[in-house]
Amino acid sequence: MTHISALDPGASPLDYYGFELRRHREAAGLTQKQLGDIVNYTGSLVGQIETARKLPTPEFSERVDAALGTGGLLSRLVGLVLRSQLPGWFQQVAELQARAAEIYSFETQMVHGLLQTPAYARAVLGTLNQADLDDRTAVRLARQGILDKGEPPVFWAVFSEAALLLEIGGPKTMREQLMHLLSFEGNPRVNVQVLPLSGGAHAGLQGSFDLYRFAGDPSIVYTEGYGSGHPTANPDTVKDCSLRYDHLQAAALSLRDSARLIRRTMEERYGEQSARDGAPVA
Numbered sequence: 001m002t003h004i005s006a007l008d009p010g011a012s013p014l015d016y017y018g019f020e021l022r023r024h025r026e027a028a029g030l031t032q033k034q035l036g037d038i039v040n041y042t043g044s045l046v047g048q049i050e051t052a053r054k055l056p057t058p059e060f061s062e063r064v065d066a067a068l069g070t071g072g073l074l075s076r077l078v079g080l081v082l083r084s085q086l087p088g089w090f091q092q093v094a095e096l097q098a099r100a101a102e103i104y105s106f107e108t109q110m111v112h113g114l115l116q117t118p119a120y121a122r123a124v125l126g127t128l129n130q131a132d133l134d135d136r137t138a139v140r141l142a143r144q145g146i147l148d149k150g151e152p153p154v155f156w157a158v159f160s161e162a163a164l165l166l167e168i169g170g171p172k173t174m175r176e177q178l179m180h181l182l183s184f185e186g187n188p189r190v191n192v193q194v195l196p197l198s199g200g201a202h203a204g205l206q207g208s209f210d211l212y213r214f215a216g217d218p219s220i221v222y223t224e225g226y227g228s229g230h231p232t233a234n235p236d237t238v239k240d241c242s243l244r245y246d247h248l249q250a251a252a253l254s255l256r257d258s259a260r261l262i263r264r265t266m267e268e269r270y271g272e273q274s275a276r277d278g279a280p281v282a
Contacts, residue, residue, distance in 0.1 A: 007019055014052045015052045017049070017078070018051060018052045021064065021074065024064075024070050031043065035064070035068075038067045039060070039064055041063075055085060055135045055139070057078070058079075058142065061077070079145065082142040083139075092231060093229050093231060096212050096220055096222070096231065097153075099212075100212040100214055101154070102153055102154045102156075103153050103211070104156045104210065104213075104245050105156065105158070105159075105208075105210045105211075106244075106245065106248055107163060107208045108160050109162045109166055110163050114143060114146070115157060115190075116141075118137060118141060119172075119176060119177075120173055120176070120177040121141060122137045123168045123173055124169075125140065147190060153189070154189050154191075155190045156191045156193070157191065158245070158249060158252050159193075159195065160204075161197045161261070163194075164194065164262060165269070174270045178263075179266065181262050182259060182263060182266075192259070192262070193253060193254070194253050194261050195251060203245075203247035203248050204244060208223070209221060209222065210223075219233070219242070221233075
């Protein structure tokens with residue numbers, strides 16, 4: 001069992017967070033249980049975070065900052081902690097997303113990670129792998145913070161209508177996910193378009209991809225395989241994918257018609273849970 005006294009604060013962002021949490025708690029003269037009572041978490045959870053056995057969340061960090069008067073230290077650290085838990089091959093991509101002025105995404109069969117609800121993200125990440133699912137879900141959701149920062153990127157998301165029909169996590173999860181997509185209506189910085197199945201062949205048949213554009217750096221195209229990511233600034237690739245994205249946007253429904261299709265699918269396909277799940281949700 002790991003003890004906080006044995007932690008090296010320089011070993012990792014998570015260790016450093018735990019070290020600082022304990023240092024400030026002890027300076028305030030509080031036990032783990034007392035701090036837990038104040039911030040409405042268990043003392044056991046406080047102890048697990050202090051010993052780097054559990055990931056902190058932004059909400060936990062904000063509450064502890066307020067309780068201990070840390071000046072927002074833990075809230076500033078938690079983003080670094082969560083990014084450090086991403087797979088090594090994805091950490092660079094997360095940083096690209098955070099720096100991008102514009103993000104253009106095309107998804108063939110599911111909602112992009114930056115727009116996923118907690119239940120939907122959990123269902124996606126839990127496929128074939130239930131290990132550390134709570135932590136992995138929290139890490140994915142933390143990436144969505146880039147859409148709430150002072151100057152968020154302009155995000156265009158085009159996805160196939162198949163993403164509305166592929167039932168990930170069950171009817172209730174899908175209804176919540178589609179409601180979440182509709183919550184961006186009228187937000188000029190988050191734009192959702194659906195590519196209808198009736199449109200047939202399209203420019204994205206080779207697969208999903210993201211295009212990141214920056215204020216002063218070359219654009220980057222990102223594609224993903226099983227357990228690996230492939231960012232590239234190759235000018236020919238960027239030019240090709242930019243053209244493909246233009247055609248995908250042209251073939252997709254307008255923002256208004258996309259919202260209508262999402263709403264209709266939500267009501268007609270996921271308006272009620274199946275009989276095995278019990279009462280209606282609508």
